[in-house]
Amino acid sequence: GDSVTQMExxxxxxxxxxLTINCTYTATGYPSLFWYVQYPGEGLQLLxxxxxxxxxxxxxxxxxxxxxxxxxxxxxxxxxxxxxxxxYFCALxxxxxxxxxxxxxxxxxxxxx
Amino acid sequence: xxxxxxxxxxxVTEMGQEVTLRCKPISGHNSLFWYRQTMMxxxxxxIYFNNNVPIDDSGMPEDRFSAKxxxxxxxxxxxxxxxxxxxxxYFCASxxxxxxxxxxxxxGDGTRLSIL
Numbered sequence: 001g002d003s004v005t006q007m008e009x010x011x012x013x014x015x016x017x018x019l020t021i022n023c024t025y026t027a028t029g030y031p032s033l034f035w036y037v038q039y040p041g042e043g044l045q046l047l048x049x050x051x052x053x054x055x056x057x058x059x060x061x062x063x064x065x066x067x068x069x070x071x072x073x074x075x076x077x078x079x080x081x082x083x084x085x086x087x088y089f090c091a092l093x094x095x096x097x098x099x100x101x102x103x104x105x106x107x108x109x110x111x112x113x
Numbered sequence: 114x115x116x117x118x119x120x121x122x123x124x125v126t127e128m129g130q131e132v133t134l135r136c137k138p139i140s141g142h143n144s145l146f147w148y149r150q151t152m153m154x155x156x157x158x159x160i161y162f163n164n165n166v167p168i169d170d171s172g173m174p175e176d177r178f179s180a181k182x183x184x185x186x187x188x189x190x191x192x193x194x195x196x197x198x199x200x201x202x203y204f205c206a207s208x209x210x211x212x213x214x215x216x217x218x219x220x221g222d223g224t225r226l227s228i229l
Contacts, residue, residue: 043117043221044218089156100169101146
């Protein structure tokens with residue numbers, strides 16, 4: 001079945017460091033891919049998405065490219081801030097009747113000043 | 114625009130009591146999802162609805178859990194009787210379902226449930 005695998009956390013970085021959070025997926029079809037972020041005490045928020053191969057999603061300095069050949073959707077940011085500290089979830093979804101999100105386990109990012 | 118609205122934000126009750134969690138999805142969204150989040154199990158999909166009809170309830174833990182969506186603007190998740198292991202944060206989310214691809218899910222702020 002379909003699944004999403006994320007790198008284990010926590011990821012601890014100093015402010016202005018480069019961030020990569022790895023995400024790979026297994027899919028029977030051609031899903032859309034998403035990154036969600038959860039700040040402490042809040043619900044999940046969409047960070048970025050890509051709907052087909054080679055698409056790049058970007059938002060707030062974060063980027064991820066839908067790589068069909070490596071079945072990956074790694075999240076990157078060139079210079080993290082303390083305010084980026086949160087849990088990041090990679091997910092996939094299809095259109096039509098089966099439209100649920102399949103989430104990875106989440107990766108906790110802690111950015112230190 | 115108002116987002117997904119969940120109530121209550123916090124609920125503390127004793128074991129054996131009935132608990133009802135409520136959700137108002139974003140107007141115009143035709144899919145609604147209930148999730149549970151715990152440290153041990155992470156984020157779990159409990160049940161979801163398309164056009165008010167339950168599509169997949171395979172994530173509902175057991176018969177003590179039930180969910181309804183009587184109309185497009187309201188859903189409930191009920192636990193009866195509640196047990197301490199049901200303590201968790203419960204999230205509701207809604208989205209606009211498409212035939213090819215979907216609009217993203219929008220999450221509420223969650224209900225933090227503590228069963229003593």
